[in-house]
Amino acid sequence: MLKITTSEKTYTLNDCNVFYGYDNLSDLINSLSILDPTGYLKERRKIAWTAYFHISREYSDEIRKMYFTIFEIASIVREMNFRYINMAYALPSIISNVNTSIQLSWRDNKISLKTPIHIELESNLVEEIKKDINVKINDKEITVTENDREIKNSFDLYQITGVRDFYIISRFRYNSGKIVIDIDLEFYPSNKGINREISIEELNRVLRVTAKEVNEKSIGSHSEFEEFMISIVESLIEPLIIGVRENVSELLGLKEMVYIPPSKPFMLNAEESALNAQEVAQIFLDKCEMAINRIRSGKLNFSENEYTSYLPGLKIEGGLIEYNGKSIAISPYNIKALATIILELSSIKENAIVFLEAPEEYIIDEDRRMILNILDTVLKNGNKIIVHTWSRSMKEMLESLCKENRYL
Numbered sequence: 001m002l003k004i005t006t007s008e009k010t011y012t013l014n015d016c017n018v019f020y021g022y023d024n025l026s027d028l029i030n031s032l033s034i035l036d037p038t039g040y041l042k043e044r045r046k047i048a049w050t051a052y053f054h055i056s057r058e059y060s061d062e063i064r065k066m067y068f069t070i071f072e073i074a075s076i077v078r079e080m081n082f083r084y085i086n087m088a089y090a091l092p093s094i095i096s097n098v099n100t101s102i103q104l105s106w107r108d109n110k111i112s113l114k115t116p117i118h119i120e121l122e123s124n125l126v127e128e129i130k131k132d133i134n135v136k137i138n139d140k141e142i143t144v145t146e147n148d149r150e151i152k153n154s155f156d157l158y159q160i161t162g163v164r165d166f167y168i169i170s171r172f173r174y175n176s177g178k179i180v181i182d183i184d185l186e187f188y189p190s191n192k193g194i195n196r197e198i199s200i201e202e203l204n205r206v207l208r209v210t211a212k213e214v215n216e217k218s219i220g221s222h223s224e225f226e227e228f229m230i231s232i233v234e235s236l237i238e239p240l241i242i243g244v245r246e247n248v249s250e251l252l253g254l255k256e257m258v259y260i261p262p263s264k265p266f267m268l269n270a271e272e273s274a275l276n277a278q279e280v281a282q283i284f285l286d287k288c289e290m291a292i293n294r295i296r297s298g299k300l301n302f303s304e305n306e307y308t309s310y311l312p313g314l315k316i317e318g319g320l321i322e323y324n325g326k327s328i329a330i331s332p333y334n335i336k337a338l339a340t341i342i343l344e345l346s347s348i349k350e351n352a353i354v355f356l357e358a359p360e361e362y363i364i365d366e367d368r369r370m371i372l373n374i375l376d377t378v379l380k381n382g383n384k385i386i387v388h389t390w391s392r393s394m395k396e397m398l399e400s401l402c403k404e405n406r407y408l
Contacts, residue, residue, distance in 0.1 A: 002252070002384075005136040006031045015379055016402035019388045020395045028386075029287060029355055031135035034245045035257035037297075038290040044241045047128055048233040051179060052226070055121055062117045066183065067218035067225065068101035070168075073111065073187055074161040074217075075210040076203055083198070087189035090198050098203045109188065116184040124177040125237050129244050137251035144243040148175045151235050155228045160221045163187065168228070172236045179236070254384065255350035261291050262358040265336035268343075271295040272321060272329060291344065298343035306377050307345045310370055311338050333362040341374060351382045359398075360391040368394065372401050 002013040006027040019025065033039030056063060076098070080087050092106040096114060105114040126144050133142060155168040165188040173180040207214075249255050261267060270280060271292045280289055302308075302316040313324040321328040321343075323335055331339075341356070348354075359371050375398070378385055389395050 003138050004028065004031070004252075005139070007134045013384065013386065014402070015384050016375075016398075017384075017386045018395055018398045018402065019386070020392070021390065023388060025355065025357075025386065025388055026287075029257075029259055031133055032248065032252070032257045032353065033259075033286070033290065034133060034241075034248055035252075035255065035353070036259065036290045036294070038293045039257070039286070040241065040245060042286055042289075043129070043132065044234050044237065045230070046132065047125060047237055047241070048230050050128065051121070051123055051125065051233050051237070052230045054123065055119055055179070055181070055229075056226070058121065059117070059119050062119070063225075064218070065101040066117060066168075066185070067221065068214055069104070069113070070157060070161060070166075070185065070221075071214040071217045072100045072207055072210075073104070073166070073185070074157075074163050075206055075214060077163050077166075077187070077189075079203070079206045080193070080198070084193045085198055086191060086193035086195050088191040089193075089195040091189065094198075094200050094203070097200050099207060111185075111187040111189065113184050116182050119179075119181040119183070121179045121181075122177060123179050125174065125179075125240055126244075129240060133244065133248070135248070137248070140251055142244055142247050142251075144240060144247060146176070147239060149173070149236055149239060151232060153232050153235075155225075160217075160224060165190070168225075170229075170232060172232050174236050179233075252353065253351075254353050256348060256352035258294060258344055258348060258352050258354045259287055259290050260294075260341055260344050260354070260356045261288055262361055264340035265333045265362060267291050268295060268321070268328065268336050268340045271299070291340075294344040294347045295340060297347035298345070302343075302346065305346060306381075307342045307374060310374055311335070311342055314339055314342060334364050334367055337362040338367060338370065341371070345374070345378060348381075348383070353384045353386065354378055355386050355388070357388045358390060359387060360389055360394040368397060372397060376401060 004011045004013065008027040011028055034043050077087070080090070088109070091111065095104050095106050095111055098104065103114040104111055126146055129144075130142050135142065150171065150173045152169075152171050154170070157166040157168065158164050167186050169184045169186050171182045267288060270284065275283070280292055284292065299316055299319075299321060308314055311323075315322045315325075321339065323331045323339065328336060328339060341359075345354070356375070360368070363371065375385055375387070387398050389398065
């Protein structure tokens with residue numbers, strides 16, 4: 001017997017569970033979604049984005065000035081290259097007096113910020129994660145031990161500035177509910193060109209002439225910098241997210257969660273379509289995205305197993321799903337529905353809790369016994385199932401299965 005309490009209700013579950021009618025299991029699915037690979041990545045991304053959102057709002061001026069400074073340096077480098085002036089010769093004595101948005105300095109044969117950007121943000125990430133998942137298992141709350149963590153990273157600015165050997169250098173730390181970030185710029189001028197000087201006023205004039213261009217490029221590159229920063233925060237909080245997932249798994253006694261939604265043929269069509277991961281995320285609900293990625297995982301790791309034996313004509317050829325030697329795209333809806341169930345179940349690597357909604361949808365009466373046999377195999381493999389049906393006859397058949405095999 002397993003007791004799971006979400007923000008909305010308490011569920012008492014056995015190995016085999018049948019819900020009928022208007023029950024809404026979304027809160028239960030969302031609370032356990034961290035056990036699904038896609039759900040895990042979604043949770044990590046969400047927490048990281050929230051943290052970065054607060055950082056970008058509280059330190060918007062500093063971050064905006066950094067963007068401007070990056071393209072101001074690029075403008076200076078372009079001018080120096082045009083004149084074929086040796087930057088390693090001309091810049092060390094004057095760079096600190098050039099009117100860039102953030103004052104620069106020369107040290108250790110490189111140009112960097114005179115005072116690196118320092119950010120501190122109070123953020124209890126563990127509580128944020130627990131508030132988002134919000135589940136108790138057998139009356140026990142999720143617990144995670146916080147450990148200090150530090151990550152150093154660099155972002156090559158060549159792609160957006162055209163300047164080589166130019167980087168954002170960052171150091172992220174998480175310590176006792178506080179995120180601390182130090183950001184610097186580093187540009188290593190090559191020692192080539194004519195050894196002659198250039199005046200501070202000439203460089204300031206370059207910055208005035210290119211001010212509009214600098215502004216436009218800073219705005220245009222914002223999303224790339226944002227993605228870089230979020231990815232670092234994701235790496236920073238990774239141990240915390242892993243800790244939460246492991247704690248949920250330990251309390252639940254299961255390693256994975258599989259969600260098989262209604263409209264199964266359309267999930268299969270989406271996976272087989274030309275939609276990329278970003279487009280799938282934009283079009284479909286998080287739950288459906290989890291299902292589509294499970295289908296993809298089952299397809300990529302396809303092999304004959306006890307689930308595929310229920311639909312012998314199901315094959316993967318050239319990365320595409322076929323049934324009886326033809327594209328599954330032209331197969332009847334009941335075959336697509338069964339194939340979706342089988343492919344998702346084939347993706348399971350360790351014992352799982354399996355949510356199956358509307359198993360009766362799109363299938364013919366003769367397929368119902370196959371559904372029951374598939375679920376019986378799922379249970380015999382040490383998994384738990386939660387089936388949500390809108391069919392009274394399917395409900396009775398499922399309950400009979402559970403009772404006959406003493407899963408209730």
